[in-house]
Amino acid sequence: xxxxxxxxxxxxxxxxxxxxxxxxxxxxxxxxxxxxxxxxxxxxxxxxxxxxxxxxxxxxxxxxxxxxxxxxxxxxxxxxxxxxxxxxxxxxxxxxxxxxxxxxxxxxxxxxxxxxxxxxxxxxxxxxxxxxxxxxxxxxxxxxxxxxxxxxxxxxxxxxxxxxxxxxxxxxxxxxxxxxxxxxxxxxxxxxxxxxxxxxxxxxxxxxxxxxxxxxxxxxxxxxxxxxxxxxxxxxxxxxxxxxxxxxxxxxxxxxxxxxxxxxxxxxxxxxxxxxxxxxxxxxxxxxxxxxxxx
Amino acid sequence: xxxxxxxxxxxxxxxxxxxxxxxxxxxxxxxxxxxxxxxxxxxxxxxxxxxxxxxxxxxxxxxxxxxxxxxxxxxxxxxxxxxxxxxxxxxxxxxxxxxxxxxxxxxxxxxxxxxxxxxxxxxxxxxxxxxxxxxxxxxxxxxxxxxxxxxxxxxxxxxxxxxxxxxxxxxxxxxxxxxxxxxxxxxxxxxxxxxxxxxxxxxxxxxxxxxxxxxxxxxxxxxxxxxxxxxxxxxxxxxxxxxxxxxxxxxxxxx
Numbered sequence: 001x002x003x004x005x006x007x008x009x010x011x012x013x014x015x016x017x018x019x020x021x022x023x024x025x026x027x028x029x030x031x032x033x034x035x036x037x038x039x040x041x042x043x044x045x046x047x048x049x050x051x052x053x054x055x056x057x058x059x060x061x062x063x064x065x066x067x068x069x070x071x072x073x074x075x076x077x078x079x080x081x082x083x084x085x086x087x088x089x090x091x092x093x094x095x096x097x098x099x100x101x102x103x104x105x106x107x108x109x110x111x112x113x114x115x116x117x118x119x120x121x122x123x124x125x126x127x128x129x130x131x132x133x134x135x136x137x138x139x140x141x142x143x144x145x146x147x148x149x150x151x152x153x154x155x156x157x158x159x160x161x162x163x164x165x166x167x168x169x170x171x172x173x174x175x176x177x178x179x180x181x182x183x184x185x186x187x188x189x190x191x192x193x194x195x196x197x198x199x200x201x202x203x204x205x206x207x208x209x210x211x212x213x214x215x216x217x218x219x220x221x222x223x224x225x226x227x228x229x230x231x232x233x234x235x236x237x238x239x240x241x242x243x244x245x246x247x248x249x250x251x252x253x254x255x256x257x258x259x260x261x262x263x264x265x266x267x268x269x270x271x272x273x274x275x276x277x278x279x280x281x282x283x284x285x286x287x288x289x290x291x292x293x294x295x
Numbered sequence: 296x297x298x299x300x301x302x303x304x305x306x307x308x309x310x311x312x313x314x315x316x317x318x319x320x321x322x323x324x325x326x327x328x329x330x331x332x333x334x335x336x337x338x339x340x341x342x343x344x345x346x347x348x349x350x351x352x353x354x355x356x357x358x359x360x361x362x363x364x365x366x367x368x369x370x371x372x373x374x375x376x377x378x379x380x381x382x383x384x385x386x387x388x389x390x391x392x393x394x395x396x397x398x399x400x401x402x403x404x405x406x407x408x409x410x411x412x413x414x415x416x417x418x419x420x421x422x423x424x425x426x427x428x429x430x431x432x433x434x435x436x437x438x439x440x441x442x443x444x445x446x447x448x449x450x451x452x453x454x455x456x457x458x459x460x461x462x463x464x465x466x467x468x469x470x471x472x473x474x475x476x477x478x479x480x481x482x483x484x485x486x487x488x489x490x491x492x493x494x495x496x497x498x499x500x501x502x503x504x505x506x507x508x509x510x511x512x513x514x515x516x517x518x519x520x521x522x523x524x525x526x527x528x529x530x531x532x533x534x535x536x537x538x539x540x541x542x543x544x545x546x547x548x549x550x
Contacts, residue, residue, distance in 0.1 A: 174373060174375050174376075174377035175377050175378070175379060177347060177373070177377065178371070178373060178377035178378070178443075178446075179390065179393065180347070180365050181345055181347065181365050181369070181370065181371040182367060182370070182390060182391050182392075182393045182394050182446070182450050183365065183366060183367025183368075183393065183394025183395070183450065184390075184393035184394060185393075185398060187398045188393045188396075188398055188401055191401075191402060192379065192390055192393060192401070193379075196379045196381055196382060197379070197380075197381070199381055200381065
């Protein structure tokens with residue numbers, strides 16, 4: 001009889017907590033909906049207006065057919081290589097500095113209050129978007145690819161450095177201790193005990209940041225940082241939408257190519273097929289392509 | 296002069312007393328096994344000898360000098376191996392030479408030819424010469440531990456410490472690892488201090504024994520002194536005869 005009662009009590013408790021939870025969910029949903037509705041009002045979003053505008057849009061979109069000839073006329077592949085170069089050079093220059101600040105920012109390397117000095121610097125680099133860095137460095141190198149590269153370098157230090165710091169916080173103490181016991185110096189302990197543990201993820205993050213940097217380089221081109229982005233910007237200004245679309249298609253190919261190559265590398269790192277090696281990977285490429293085509 | 300002299304060593308972690316006024320001396324070339332249950336202070340003792348842990352009071356004197364920080368003539372083999380998974384067995388062995396290689400040279404892997412040969416020699420000594428270029432992370436637990444021993448040997452230590460080197464290994468690998476440890480210590484004339492909780496392995500390989508319980512030395516003697524009674528004291532009420540004969544009559548769980 002007593003167990004029956006306690007079961008009843010327990011059921012009542014559960015019902016009560018459930019009811020409280022439902023009221024809470026209801027309240028949260030209400031907040032969410034009103035925030036969304038407020039946002040739509042603020043940006044004056046109207047489905048009716050968009051619908052009314054549709055015929056005009058359909059008429060104009062025909063002007064947006066890519067002008068394929070423009071790709072060769074203006075040598076867009078060369079321009080996209082400039083954009084690629086901005087992203088690549090920016091990553092390469094930023095990498096050692098990101099490594100330095102990232103390692104020094106880790107509390108495992110630099111004692112607690114001091115490491116926030118380095119984290120702070122990276123935080124500032126990150127907080128200001130690369131577009132703004134570009135605008136700030138125009139007095140230094142003008143509206144040029146150099147300025148775009150500098151902007152990419154700064155954002156690489158901020159973003160990649162932060163990823164390095166986070167990665168280093170996760171390393172295991174054991175290997176660090178093992179290196180200490182061999183009589184290794186502080187620097188050797190950091191390199192062999194810590195960085196060797198996160199080597200592959202460092203490379204993977206660098207490749208990821210390279211991808212991001214190529215996209216950033218396109219955007220900086222729109223501001224005058226040369227390369228394919230600038231072509232798109234100029235053609236848009238000239239209302240030569242066909243030419244602009246040709247540029248956008250080239251960008252699409254550029255970004256896709258960079259991502260495919262980078263992801264290929266990263267999955268290769270993840271599998272850590274050290275035995276098969278890079279040469280075997282390249283040699284095996286045609287074979288794998290045939291295999292996947294036949295599937 | 297003794298190789299290791301532990302003088303009134305006490306270590307507290309907050310309220311917990313890990314080592315309580317521990318004193319003993321170990322002669323050069325002795326192969327000493329430290330026995331005791333988990334939490335008896337074995338690891339703390341070894342870490343104090345190595346300078347990885349600073350004692351609360353008392354001191355450890357190695358080769359005439361008080362231990363203040365880790366020194367490269369004291370090598371350590373860890374329970375969790377602590378080898379660098381991402382690199383080869385050879386690179387791991389070579390990392391034992393870090394203490395005598397300057398930063399830039401070690402970074403660029405410009406090690407002395409002698410050190411490189413020594414790394415291979417150490418791998419040979421633990422029977423892993425053919426696996427030298429294999430990635431350490433892909434090796435079995437026993438092999439990884441032997442890489443750890445090779446690394447310790449490349450350090451050219453006077454003293455070899457091992458903190459439960461076989462705790463995570465199967466019985467077969469445990470025997471192999473212990474055999475290599477003992478063999479290396481004998482061949483190089485090293486003073487060794489190995490903590491173990493496998494009584495059978497301890498009896499098989501140990502020369503001298505130090506028993507710890509609740510951070511105190513409760514036994515210090517040689518093989519002939521290590522009787523069943525002593526072990527029973529150390530490990531508190533395990534059924535030694537049943538344990539050794541494999542008799543299962545008392546193995547029923549009583550609640």
